Amino acid sequence: MKQICVLNDKMILGKEGLSAKAPRLTARAIVKSREGLYAVMYSDKFKLYSLPGGGVEEGEDVLAALRREVYEETGCVCGDIKELGVVAENRACLDYTQTNYYFVVTVVDTPDENHLTKEEQENHTEVQWHTFEETVRLINGQEFDRVQGKYLKARDIAALREYEGTVFEIE
Numbered sequence: 001m002k003q004i005c006v007l008n009d010k011m012i013l014g015k016e017g018l019s020a021k022a023p024r025l026t027a028r029a030i031v032k033s034r035e036g037l038y039a040v041m042y043s044d045k046f047k048l049y050s051l052p053g054g055g056v057e058e059g060e061d062v063l064a065a066l067r068r069e070v071y072e073e074t075g076c077v078c079g080d081i082k083e084l085g086v087v088a089e090n091r092a093c094l095d096y097t098q099t100n101y102y103f104v105v106t107v108v109d110t111p112d113e114n115h116l117t118k119e120e121q122e123n124h125t126e127v128q129w130h131t132f133e134e135t136v137r138l139i140n141g142q143e144f145d146r147v148q149g150k151y152l153k154a155r156d157i158a159a160l161r162e163y164e165g166t167v168f169e170i171e
Contacts, residue, residue, distance in 0.1 A: 001101060004162045005069045006084035009092045017092030023099040027066035028053025028156075030084065030163050031074055037075045037129040038136055044125075048149060049138040051156045052127070053100070064129045071090050075125045076107035085162055087155040089094055102159040136160050 014120065028050050031039035041050050052073040056065040061075045067078050084102040130138065140157050144150050 001083050002085045004087050004089065005158045006088045006101065007151060007154050007158070008090040009026070012091075012154060013093065013147065015093065018090050019092045019095045019097050021095055023049075023088070023097040023098050025056040025062065025065075026053055026098060026100045027056055027062050027069055028080075028100050028104070028159065029066060029070055029105045030159065031070060033074065033107055033129060034109070035129075036131075037134040038132055039076070040128045040130055041073055041136050042126055042128055046144075046149070048152065049142060050152055051159065052096045053102075055078050062071060065102070066105070067102055068165070070105055073125075074107070076105075076109065078105045079108050080106040084159060084166075089151055089155060091147065093149060098161075100155055102162070104163060110169075132164075137163075 007084050009017050026146055029039075031052055033039075039052050042048070043050075052070055053066070054073075055070045056062055057068075060068070066081065070076055075151065082104045084104050087100040087102060089096075089098040125153070136157075139153060139160065142149065142153050144153065
């Protein structure tokens with residue numbers, strides 16, 4: 001899968017440094033409904049908008065993790081899946097690295113029920129469906145004091161920009 005970008009403390013915080021930790025792997029998606037709306041996860045606890053996705057579990061490949069995460073967070077079963085690219089994170093200030101595999105997923109339907117983890121439920125997480133422009137506005141319009149929020153915003157915006165540039169090839 002092609003690399004979209006590498007995020008590091010220099011880009012996000014203006015500080016030098018790199019972590020040598022082994023990366024956590026994640027599968028993330030730009031999820032599009034048949035009606036042309038996009039899934040956005042909102043955590044009321046953290047006041048955070050993000051794209052669906054999460055960690056690859058032990059013994060799981062990236063595509064299996066993608067299907068599981070999309071189902072858990074949106075309640076949707078993946079239809080068409082296309083690779084978008086990788087956003088790598090190197091958070092030296094937290095001694096943490098992460099490799100995010102982004103995909104574009106078209107789903108057949110948008111059910112009323114998701115299957116959130118206990119932690120996501122405790123964070124008052126919900127799926128919302130928006131136009132592409134509104135999705136970008138919600139994610140890009142966030143301001144964070146915490147490092148983690150800054151990275152989450154930057155990685156999703158990088159993926160959305162990549163998608164926007166290739167949307168005519170994907171559709």
